[in-house]
Amino acid sequence: MDKAFEQRTKAPGSVPTRNQILTIGDMEDFKNDVLQELKQIIKDYISGAPGKKWLKSAEVKKLLGISHGFLQSLRDSGVLPFTKIGGSIYYDYEDITFMMTTNKSVS
Known part of the structure; x- marks a missing residue:
């Protein structure tokens, strides 16, 4: 507000009603x-920014249009950093945009 x-x-001493x-x-x-x-x-x-810093796997798959297996390979190869809390995996949106920018190619 x-x-x-x-x-x-x-105002000092007054309570809105x-x-x-x-x-x-x-x-x-x-x-x-x-x-x-x-x-x-x-x-x-x-x-295209999702409006939040941390995304779950399903949100990343939808955002990038990739399969579960491909997301797993990005994690396993260290291309896409992640944080695991309990059984949930979270990805920093800035890491996703960095990955996309660094892997950009001009053909």
Whole structure:
């Protein structure tokens, strides 16, 4: 939430109530916050970034369009680093993009 909005609604010694009056400025601030978040979501979607740092195997397979066996071979060969916690394997999105960039070829 916008810091200016929080400062206006949380004056020292006052507790906001359910019946608190909203001003047009408050609504404009809220609209701008929502639009900014939507723009970031759309930007992430267009760029192909999944929006989170750590991905599970199923997400990586879907992202790269590869099979379970090929993902296993990338792990086994050390091409794609991973972290195993319990029975789940996680991959850092930055490691995936690095792998794709370093293995890029020009034909």
